[in-house]
Amino acid sequence: METFNLTWVDGMGFFSGLIMLFGMFRRTMIPVRLSLVLGNIGFIAFGLLSGSVPTWATHLALLPLNTLRLYQVWHLIRTIRRQTTGGLHLEPLIPYMTETKVAAGTVLFKKGDVPDRMIIVRAGAIHLEEIDRHFGPGDVLGELAAFTPDGRRTATAVADGDCELYTLTNEALLQIYYQNPEFGLFLIRTIVARLIQNWEDAERRAVPV
DSSP: OOOOOOOHHHHHHHHHHHHHHHHHTOSSHHHHHHHHHHHHHHHHHHHHHHTOHHHHHHHHHHHHHHHHHHHHHHHHHHHHHHTTTSOOOOGGGGGGSEEEEEOTTOEEEOTTOOOOEEEEEEESOEEETTTTEEEOTTOEESOSGGGSTTOOOSSOEEESSSEEEEEEEHHHHHHHHHHOHHHHHHHHHHHHHHHHHHHHHHHHHHSOO
16 A cells, blocks of 8 residues: 655645635635735646646646736725825726727617616717716716616716727626725715716706806
8 A cells, every 4th residue: 555645845736725725715806816826826836846737837827817817906906095085087997897889879878777887988978868968088987877776777878979988897897896895985986976966967957047
């Protein structure tokens, strides 16, 4: 009967696995991604020392991806913290969004629709018909619907001309919201600012000329 001898190289492999397993039990993304990066580094060393090509090759391929995702999450939280008392900008979300182009006259969503995405205008203009507001480059729309009591769109959005947009799916929006309390606070401030702006616009329209 053969005796199992645990070498220090085997120990390195087990330790790397424990690091990644520990990260999987964390509730926020930075510890998860950090543990994956450290685990990748450990398994690359283990694979090289043990001669396991599939091990080190796989983790070498995963290391840049996990490092990039770690940086994106860290940058998102850092930027939001820095802007907590400043202006409202959603540029840090762009790495999580999909770029798309729409033609003039395209209806992006209608009042009463079930929300499926948030939109940042990159180029062009979007018109919200019910409140008669136009959104240009850098403006965000569609973030309110995910948090309305009935979960429905509150206005109809139509492209005034050819537009370039960044879109974030409702699922991704809620995932980032729950995983990052800082983003949740930032999003609430964005929504409140939008509601105040809508209220001020309504008051101006109500004042007789």
